Amino acid sequence: MKRTEEHIDYNNVVISIRDLRKSFGDLHVLRGVDLDVYQGENLVVLGRSGTGKSVLIKIIVGLLKPDAGTVNVLGHNVDSLSVKELDQLRLKIGFSFQSSALYDSMTIRENLEFPLVRNVRNLGRQEINRAVEEALEDVGLSQTINQMPSELSGGQRKRIGIARTLILKPDIMLYDEPTAGLDPITSNDINNLINEVQERHRATSIIITHDLTCAKETGDRLAMLLDGRFERQGTFDEVFATNDERVQQFYHYNFIE
Numbered sequence: 001m002k003r004t005e006e007h008i009d010y011n012n013v014v015i016s017i018r019d020l021r022k023s024f025g026d027l028h029v030l031r032g033v034d035l036d037v038y039q040g041e042n043l044v045v046l047g048r049s050g051t052g053k054s055v056l057i058k059i060i061v062g063l064l065k066p067d068a069g070t071v072n073v074l075g076h077n078v079d080s081l082s083v084k085e086l087d088q089l090r091l092k093i094g095f096s097f098q099s100s101a102l103y104d105s106m107t108i109r110e111n112l113e114f115p116l117v118r119n120v121r122n123l124g125r126q127e128i129n130r131a132v133e134e135a136l137e138d139v140g141l142s143q144t145i146n147q148m149p150s151e152l153s154g155g156q157r158k159r160i161g162i163a164r165t166l167i168l169k170p171d172i173m174l175y176d177e178p179t180a181g182l183d184p185i186t187s188n189d190i191n192n193l194i195n196e197v198q199e200r201h202r203a204t205s206i207i208i209t210h211d212l213t214c215a216k217e218t219g220d221r222l223a224m225l226l227d228g229r230f231e232r233q234g235t236f237d238e239v240f241a242t243n244d245e246r247v248q249q250f251y252h253y254n255f256i257e
């Protein structure tokens with residue numbers, strides 16, 4: 001279970017969504033989503049496949065336009081931003097993809113340098129080296145700096161993927177199924193890393209997962225997408241304290257009894 005909430009600033013709403021709607025033809029995916037995410041919070045988003053979790057994330061980062069509703073991220077109304085302003089906003093948001101998305105032909109050092117060199121101007125060699133070393137220390141993999149991604153395990157690659165996202169010091173971290181395909185022990189390492197990132201970087205994180213252990217271990221709060229809305233929000237215990245069959249199915253499917 002999560003330990004403490006003292007790193008969360010409930011007076012500072014980082015993402016605020018009101019009555020968000022999105023359909024594709026007759027498919028009404030988001031049907032009035034309301035959500036606030038607070039500074040320093042780990043928010044877990046749950047929902048069955050196809051319920052619209054990715055659509056929601058794409059709208060938050062301005063890759064998809066909503067049909068109706070408002071989305072405010074770090075004080076900006078996403079829908080009203082120019083392309084250039086959206087690019088600047090996206091630099092403050094770190095994506096950690098399900099497939100760690102490392103470049104196979106580059107060393108770990110080169111993989112980590114890549115976002116820095118591309119996005120931050122006028123960085124000297126020493127600053128780059130220091131940033132790479134710090135990011136690797138953050139994820140406990142300093143010794144891999146000169147290795148190739150193919151030489152690392154799936155769990156290690158995932159950690160490097162997170163390091164590569166952290167190197168730009170994002171205000172918001174988005175984790176897309178961070179533990180998918182990992183064994184329980186490696187999954188536990190990743191859960192701990194997500195919590196360490198929260199404590200050390202004071203980042204706000206949204207964690208999309210189907211893994212209820214991950215949800216329980218990392219989430220200060222959970223929000224479950226049901227029929228296009230976050231009908232249930234709260235702590236792990238609060239979300240699952242219901243007879244609602246849609247919620248119970250989700251629980252029993254994960255925890256084989």
Ligand SMILES: Nc1ncnc2c1ncn2[C@@H]1O[C@H](COP(=O)(O)OP(=O)(O)OP(=O)(O)O)[C@@H](O)[C@H]1O
Binds near residue numbers: 024050052054055056
């Ligand atoms: N660009 C698009 N055009 C048409 N339909 C789309 C588009 N993007 C998403 N959809 C549909 O919207 C629904 C929600 O998709 P989404 O990818 O958000 O699901 P998800 O909750 O992320 O699922 P999963 O857990 O499997 O990743 C799906 O039925 C999908 O087919």
